[in-house]
Amino acid sequence: MKKVLGLVVSNRKLGNSEILVKEIMNNIPEECSRELIRLTDLEIKPCQACYRCLQPEKACLVQDDFNFVIKKIREADALIVGVPVYFLGPHGYYKMLTDRLIGAQNHAQDTQGKPCVLVIPYGSKGWEGYTKAACIVLPKLLRMKLVDCWQIHATLPGESLLNPENISHAKVLGRELFNGREYQAGTQECPTCGSDLFRLLNENQVECPICGSTGILKNNGSPDFTDSDYNRFSDQELDEHFKGWLLEMKDRFADKKSHLKELQKGYRNQNWWIKP
Ligand SMILES: Cc1cc2nc3c(=O)[nH]c(=O)nc-3n(C[C@H](O)[C@H](O)[C@H](O)COP(=O)(O)O)c2cc1C
Incomplete structure (x- = not known):
């Protein structure tokens, strides 16, 4: 049985990302198991730039929920992402997740060629910014097949439901998820x-x-x-x-390590850091 993972990168309950991801998942004709992750409910810390995960199958050592999320993405046969535009780019949590993909070539052993749909609600026409470009990076790093990269104008929570064309398109994406459909x-x-x-x-x-x-x-x-x-x-x-x-x-x-350490030394005692 196929596994489909919906990844909602919005804290807004029953918002446009959530609803459209659900609509797509609900219309998949194949028998499949469905799971949803609301990324904003999880803890995704910054990459520590240790490069450990570059090595084959070395898991990230950061203590947070990244290893859970990437395991679920790897296990899934298809990924449906709902990520809204926040200030001209994708919601920051999506970038946080993308930044954790230094080990992408290891994950891609499982994700390569699998279908991925990007649903990108935005509230204000002309304010889409660089979101589409930025969103493409995650599925591309994981060598997934982009089924759609759908920017959809909807401002209020659930407003995407007011336009029947949106629902039709979501249904088509669900129906054609495993049909070889590819973004044109x-x-x-x-x-x-x-x-x-x-x-x-x-x-x-x-x-x-x-x-x-x-x-x-x-x-x-x-x-x-x-x-x-x-x-x-x-x-x-x-x-x-x-x-x-x-x-x-x-x-x-x-x-170069020892030479670089020597050069860094002069900055070590400049401890002007503040915290709340
Ligand atoms: C903090 C914040 C920033 C936003 N920035 C933009 C923006 O730059 N461009 C835009 O078109 N919409 C912007 N929006 C509107 C959302 O993209 C829009 O309401 C979308 O439908 C939200 O999706 P959701 O319902 O899945 O949360 C912003 C919303 C919030 C809360």
């Missing part, structure tokens, strides 16, 4: 990862800051990425980054 980037989005943000480079060149692919800005304002052959989320690039570059940095640190 719009003409103004990065065709490689679906992000809607671009960095302007020289001479009409544009870069997707999320997947790193580059293209040109056509006269009609659309990005043309046909000649792009780079994608930081490809298996090859992710392997290179996590198994190559990051491990090299570990060796480089071992090499």
